[in-house]
Amino acid sequence: MSxxxxxxxxxxxxxxxxxxxxxxxxxxxxxxxxELCDRMGSFCLERNEELKKRDAxxxxxxxxxxxxxxxxxxxxxxxxxxxxxxxxxxxxxxxxCNVNYIHLMPFLDTVEGRSDGGYAVxxxxxxxxxxxxxxxxxxxxxxxxxxxxxxxxxFVMNHTSDAHEWARKAREGNGEYxxxxxxxxxxxxxxxxxxxxxxxxxxxxxxxxxxxxxAGHYVMTTFYPYQWDLNYRNPRVFNEMMYNFLYLANRGxxxxxxxxxxxxxxxxNTSCRNLPRVHTIVRMMRMIGEVVCPSVLLLGEVVMxxxxxxxxxxxxxxxxxxxxxxxxxxxxxxxxVATRDVRLLREQLNAVNGLPKEYVFLNYLRCHDDxxxxxxxGSLLREGIEERSHKQYLNDYFQGYAGDSNSRGExxxxxxxxxxxxxxxxxxxxxxxxxxxFEQDKEAMEKAIDLDIMLHxxxxxxxxxxxxxxxxxxxxxxxxxxKEDPLKAKDSRYLHRGAMNWELVKNIERHGTAEGEIxxxxxxxxxxxxxxxxxASDAQTCTVETYDRSVLGICREMEGEKLIGLFNFSESESTxxxxxxxxEYVDLxxxxxxxxxxxxxSGYGFCYLKKTFL
Ligand code: GLC
Numbered sequence: 001m002s003x004x005x006x007x008x009x010x011x012x013x014x015x016x017x018x019x020x021x022x023x024x025x026x027x028x029x030x031x032x033x034x035e036l037c038d039r040m041g042s043f044c045l046e047r048n049e050e051l052k053k054r055d056a057x058x059x060x061x062x063x064x065x066x067x068x069x070x071x072x073x074x075x076x077x078x079x080x081x082x083x084x085x086x087x088x089x090x091x092x093x094x095x096x097c098n099v100n101y102i103h104l105m106p107f108l109d110t111v112e113g114r115s116d117g118g119y120a121v122x123x124x125x126x127x128x129x130x131x132x133x134x135x136x137x138x139x140x141x142x143x144x145x146x147x148x149x150x151x152x153x154x155f156v157m158n159h160t161s162d163a164h165e166w167a168r169k170a171r172e173g174n175g176e177y178x179x180x181x182x183x184x185x186x187x188x189x190x191x192x193x194x195x196x197x198x199x200x201x202x203x204x205x206x207x208x209x210x211x212x213x214x215a216g217h218y219v220m221t222t223f224y225p226y227q228w229d230l231n232y233r234n235p236r237v238f239n240e241m242m243y244n245f246l247y248l249a250n251r252g253x254x255x256x257x258x259x260x261x262x263x264x265x266x267x268x269n270t271s272c273r274n275l276p277r278v279h280t281i282v283r284m285m286r287m288i289g290e291v292v293c294p295s296v297l298l299l300g301e302v303v304m305x306x307x308x309x310x311x312x313x314x315x316x317x318x319x320x321x322x323x324x325x326x327x328x329x330x331x332x333x334x335x336x337v338a339t340r341d342v343r344l345l346r347e348q349l350n351a352v353n354g355l356p357k358e359y360v361f362l363n364y365l366r367c368h369d370d371x372x373x374x375x376x377x378g379s380l381l382r383e384g385i386e387e388r389s390h391k392q393y394l395n396d397y398f399q400g401y402a403g404d405s406n407s408r409g410e411x412x413x414x415x416x417x418x419x420x421x422x423x424x425x426x427x428x429x430x431x432x433x434x435x436x437x438f439e440q441d442k443e444a445m446e447k448a449i450d451l452d453i454m455l456h457x458x459x460x461x462x463x464x465x466x467x468x469x470x471x472x473x474x475x476x477x478x479x480x481x482x483k484e485d486p487l488k489a490k491d492s493r494y495l496h497r498g499a500m501n502w503e504l505v506k507n508i509e510r511h512g513t514a515e516g517e518i519x520x521x522x523x524x525x526x527x528x529x530x531x532x533x534x535x536a537s538d539a540q541t542c543t544v545e546t547y548d549r550s551v552l553g554i555c556r557e558m559e560g561e562k563l564i565g566l567f568n569f570s571e572s573e574s575t576x577x578x579x580x581x582x583x584e585y586v587d588l589x590x591x592x593x594x595x596x597x598x599x600x601x602s603g604y605g606f607c608y609l610k611k612t613f614l
Contacts, residue, residue, distance in 0.1 A: 004044065004045070004047075004052055005041075005044075005045070007055075007056075008040075008041060008044040008045075008291065008292070011290060011291040011294065012037065012040070012041075012291050014290075014291075015287040015290065015291055016037075018287065018318070019284060019287045019288070019291075020033060022280050022283060022284050023036070023235075023284065025280070026235075026238075026277065026280055026281075027235040027238070029235050032235040032236070032239060035239060036239050036242065036288075039239070039242075039243055039246075040246070040288060040291055040292050043243070043246040043247070043249075043250060043292050043293075044291075044292045044293075046250055047249075047250050047292070047293060048250070050142070050145065051250065051252060051293070051295070054145070054254075054295040055293060055294045055295045057295070058294060058295040059294045059295070063538070065150075065297060065322070065323075065360065065465070066360060066536060066537040066538050067536055067537075068529060068530060068532065068533055068534070068535035068536040068537075069100065069529075069530045070100060070101055070465045070537075071097075071098055071099050071100060071101065071465070071466055071467075071468070071526060071529070071530075072099065072101040072102070072103060072152070072362070072465060072466065072467035072468065073094065073097060073099040073101070073102055073103070073467065073468045073469070073470050073473075074102070074103035074105060074152075074367065074368065074467055074468075074469055074470060075102070075103075075104070075105060075469070075470030075471070075500070076105040076117075076118075076368070076470075076497060077104055077105065077107050077131050078130065078131060078499075079470070079497065079498065079499040079500055080470050080499075080500050081500070083130065083131045083132045083136070084107070084127070084131055084132035084133075084136035084137060084139075084140050085132060085136055085139075085140075087102075087104070087140055088136075088139060088140050088143045091143060091144065091147050091149065093505070094147075094149065095147060095149075096523075097468075097473050097523070097526075098523060098526035098527065098530060099149070099468070100148055100149050100150060101149065101150040101151075101152060101254075101255070101465075101467075102144065102149060102150070102151055102152065103152040103153070103255070103257065103467065104151065104152065104153050105117070105118060105154065105368060106118025106119055106121070106153075106154045106156065107127055107128055107131050107137075107153070108121045108122075108123065108124055108126065108127065108128065108156075109121065109122045109123035109126040109127065109128055109129075110122050110128060110161055110163075111161060111163045111226070112487070113487035114161065114162075114163070114224075114226040115161070116223060116224050116226075116227060117368065117491075117493070117497070118154070119154070119156050119223070119227070119259060120156075120159070120160070120161035120162075120163075120224065120226055120227045121156050121160055121161055121164065122160070122161040122163040122164050123164065123165070124241075124244035124247070124248070125244065125247060134251060137251050137252070138251050138252055140252075141251060141252025141253065141254075142252060144252075145252065150254040150255060151252060151253055151254050151255070152253070152254065152255035152256070152257055152299065153248065153253050153255075153256065153257065154256075154257045154259050155244075155245055155248070155256045155257065155258050155259060156259040156260070157230070157241050157245075157258060157259065157261075157264060158222070158223075158229060158230065158259065158260040158261075158263045158264050159221075159222070159223060159227040159228055159229045159230055159260075160227075160228055160230060161226060161227065161228075162225075162226045162227075162228055163226075164228075166180050166181075167181065167228050170183065170215075170219075170228075171212060171214065171215045172215075173215065178217075179231065179234050180230060180231055180234055180236065180237050181219055181220065181228045181229065181230065181231055182219060182220035182229055182231055182266065183215075183217045183218070183219055184209075184217060184218045184219075185216060185217050185218075186218075187218065189268065190208070190209040190218045190220075192268055192269070193208060193209070193220075193266075193268060193272070194207065194208060194209070195269075196268075196269055196270060196271055196272075197222075197270075197271060197272045198271060198273075200222055200223055201223065201224065201413055202413055202415040202417070202418075202420075203413045203414060203415060203416075204224075204413060204490055204491060205221070205223065205224045205225060207221075208220060208221065208222050208272075209221060210225035220266070222260075222263055222272070223260070229263070229266065230264070231266075232264055232265055232277070232281060238281065238284075242284075242285065242288055245285065245288070245289070246288070246292050246293065249289070249292070249293040249296050250293070253296070254295065254296060254297065255296070255297045255298075255299055255323075256289075256296065256297070256298055256299065257299045257300075257301055258282070258285075258298060258299065258300050258301060258321070259301050260301060261278065261282060261300045261301055261302055261312065261321075262274045262278060262302055262304060262308070262312075263278075264278050264281060265277035265278045265281065273304075273308075274304070274308050274311070279311065279312075279314070279320060282298070282300070282312065282314075282320040282321065283314060283318060283319075283320050285298065286298055286314070286319060286320055286321070297322040297323060298320070298321045298322050298323070299321060299322065299323045299324070299325075299362065300312040300320070300321035300323070300324045300325075301325060302324055302325065302327070303325070303327050303369070303372065303374075304327070304374070305328060305374055305376075306328050306348075306351060306352070309324055309325075309327070309328075310324075310355065310359070312324055313358070313359045316356065316358055319358075322360060323360045323361065323362050323464075323465065324359075324360075324361060324362065325361070325362050325364070325367075326352065326361035326362060326363045326364070326462065326464060327374065328348055328374055328375070328376070329345070329348050329349065329352060329361075329363065329462065330363070330364055330365065330366070330371070331371055331372065331373055331374050331375055332344055332345045332348045332375055332376075333345060333365065333455065333458075333459075334371060334394070334398070334423075334430065335373070335375055335394060336552070336569050337430070337431075337451070337455070337569060338393070338394055338397040338398065338403065338405070340549070340550045340569050340570040341549050341550065341569075342549060342550060342551065342552040342567075342569055343383075343549065344375065344376060344379060344380060345552060346543045346552065347376065347379055348376065349462070349463075349541075349543050349552075349554065350542070350543055352462075352463055353463055353541045353542050353543070357537070357538040358538075360464050360465060360537050361462070361463060361464035361465070361537075362464060362465050362466075362467050363459050363462045363464050363465065363466050363467070364459070364466070364467045364468075364469070365427045365455055365456070365459055365469075365472070366425075366426065366427050366430070366469055366472075366496065367467075367469060368469070368493065368496070368497055369493060370412035370413070370422035370423055370424050370492075370493055371422060371423045371424075371425075372422045373390075373391045373394055373395075373422070373423075375390075377390075388419055391419075391420065391421070392419070394423070395411055395421050395423055398423050398425060398430055399411070399423075400435065404571070405432075406431075406432030406435045406436065406444060406447075406448060407425065407429065407430045407431070407432060407435075408425060408429045408430070408434045408435055408477070408478060409423055409424055409425025409429055409430060409478060409495065409496075410423075410424050410425070410478075410492045410495050411423060411424070411492065412424045412492045412493060424492045424493055424495045424496050425478055425495065425496055426469070426471070426472065426476055426477055426478055426495075426496045426498075427452060427455070427469065427472045427475075428448075428452060428472065428475035428476060428477050428518075429477045429478040429496075431448045431449075431451040431452040431455070432444060432447065432448030432451065433445065433448040433449065433452060433475050433477060433514065434477035434478055435448075436448045437477065437514065445514060447571055447603065447604060449475070449514060449517055449518055449521075450602075450603065450604035450605065451571075451604040452475060452518060453518065453521045453522065453525075453606075454567055454568065454569075454604045454605065454606045456468075456522055456525060457525050457565065457567065457606045457608070458552065458554070458565065458567040458606065460525055460526075460529050460535065461535075461541075461554045461556065461563075461565040461608075462541075462554070463537060463539075463541040464537050465537060466529075469496075470500060471498065471500050471501075473518065473519055473522055474501075474504055474505055474507070474508060474515040474518055474519050475514055475515060475518040476498060476500070476501060476504070478495050478496060478498070479494070479495060479496075479497070479498025479499070480495065481498070482494030482495060482497075508520070524589070525589075528588050528589070528608060532561070532563065532588070532610070533558055533559065533561065534556045534557065534558045534559075534561045534562070534563045534610070535556065535563075536558060538558075539556045539557060539558035540556065540557045540558065541554065541555070541556050541557075542554075542555050543555070544564060544578060545578075545579070546566065546576035546577060546578065547576070547577040548574045548575060548576055548577070550568060550569045550570035550572075550574055551566055551567065551568050551569070551570075551574050551575075551576045551601060552566070552567045552569065553565070553566050553567075553576060553578065554567075560612060560613045560614065561610065561611070561612050561613070562582070562610070562611045562612075562613065563588075563608060563609065563610050563611075564578065564585065564596060564608075564609045564610075565606065565607070565608050565609075566599055566601060566606060566607050566609070567606045568601040568602070568603065568604055568605045568606065569604075570603060570604070571603040571604055572603050573600065573601065573602055573603060573605075574600075574601050575598060575599065575600050575601070576596075576598075576599045576601065577597065577598055578596045578597055578598075578599070579597075580596055580597060582596070582611055583595070583611075584611075585609035585610060585611045586609065586610050586611070587607050587608065587609055588607075588608040588609070588610050589607060589608060590607075594607070594609055596609050
């Protein structure tokens with residue numbers, strides 16, 4: 001028996017009983033389970049030598065992704081570099097950005113105009129023609145690996161496009177394929193579901209079902225009408241989707257972002273969110289990955305309140321996702337920008353810092369989606385802040401209508417019934433860079449850049465891995481051209497998904513440009529983060545009292561080193577008062593020695609203060 005097969009069997013033996021138990025509990029189908037194990041063996045054999053080496057190295061060092069040098073960047077391939085080959089040509093730029101993990105936004109086959117930004121997959125084994133081919137993907141992952149860059153992709157497992165082969169066959173009335181989705185020939189059950197299932201896109205795609213006149217059936221469509229929900233009660237769906245996952249892992253993908261994971265199991269009379277079976281499926285997927293391709297990580301997309309997010313890590317003995325998005329912290333960050341009051345953010349960070357260090361969060365200031373105002377309203381209410389009016393305030397603020405706001409952006413899915421709305425805009429536009437640029441106001445530009453950089457500096461100090469949105473490193477602003485494209489005009493998320501402007505990138509070498517200032521100041525922070533071990537995701541992290549409502553203090557400690565970060569969320573000067581008897585610290589940005597008991601910060605200023613204890 002080959003060495004690879006021996007490792008496969010060893011890994012399968014480790015997980016077999018639990019995997020079988022969960023599978024049989026869910027499906028009670030021994031022959032489908034046997035097929036699954038068989039195919040896992042074939043995928044393992046098909047995995048190329050380099051990937052197998054990667055597996056061996058990472059199996060021996062399972063904490064590899066928790067180091068302080070991991071920095072991600074996400075982008076749409078066409079926006080960033082035209083196609084896959086274009087991305088391969090831009091790897092040097094990515095290295096210059098200190099990035100060693102790229103998230104390639106959805107690139108699998110989809111129908112133009114009915115794609116939801118690629119989240120409606122028509123073929124899990126085909127790359128969109130305009131972006132390249134599977135071979136290009138393999139070449140790209142290989143080139144990335146040579147430069148020590150990890151590659152992440154979306155695995156959209158909740159639904160397929162209605163152009164997917166299964167959907168086409170189901171639409172023709174083929175029972176086997178209909179059973180892979182949720183089909184109903186009358187409105188009774190759909191309307192029963194509607195009573196308890198909330199809506200994801202209340203304005204752009206209301207309801208959870210779509211009537212198909214040609215098929216004479218309703219089909220479940222939680223997202224857009226052309227995104228048909230898969231039925232994971234059918235073991236064929238689970239097995240085939242796992243084969244797709246392994247097929248893509250064998251193309252060299254390192255990180256799978258499981259899209260919309262809370263939605264993958266449906267039950268009548270429930271919200272169809274976060275049901276216990278979802279965890280069974282994710283746990284099985286984790287084990288399948290560990291057996292076939294142990295270098296691969298799972299990143300769960302759970303855009304919900306913290307109590308619902310954390311269970312997706314599973315337990316220490318039975319882990320599910322390796323990493324999850326820190327979505328509430330992201331939303332709370334922008335709340336803090338709008339209120340200049342760090343108290344809620346501090347509570348939120350304390351809650352995250354109290355979790356086991358095995359849990360790794362992905363931190364970000366914004367992504368390709370809207371910002372939903374999912375804050376801890378219980379806590380805000382104790383301060384007299386009420387949910388509905390506060391959401392209104394935040395939306396007004398970031399549109400530039402309220403308070404001392406310099407932000408620019410647009411609402412998303414404003415629901416006339418609940419009065420709820422989410423928000424779209426790039427980091428730079430939300431910080432005031434768009435407005436200052438338009439008005440050619442130098443002073444305002446400096447302030448806006450200071451805010452932008454301070455937010456990144458603070459994000460780098462959070463517990464976990466930071467991910468930048470491609471273009472943010474040069475302060476790209478909102479792109480209003482989506483309004484001219486009838487296929488995009490209704491979805492304001494395209495506002496912050498503009499194409500990378502390579503002309504502006506040239507400015508990073510020019511003195512006195514906003515792009516250059518942002519890029520170099522960020523790069524300096526990235527280098528500090530990479531150099532200092534104390535940024536590792538398993539460092540002890542806590543918040544620090546600063547006795548100033550607009551200054552956030554974060555402390556990280558690891559192996560005799562201590563780092564205190566102070567971040568001023570106000571445009572005015574502030575002073576942080578820290579209770580410390582440690583003596584002098586060194587400011588990592590200026591090199592100055594500082595006694596941190598009383599630290600003066602300029603408007604939107606920050607500092608990283610370090611001390612080594614021998
Ligand atoms: C995720 C994606 C979002 C998409 C949805 C449906 O939330 O981030 O862009 O619309 O899933 O697939």
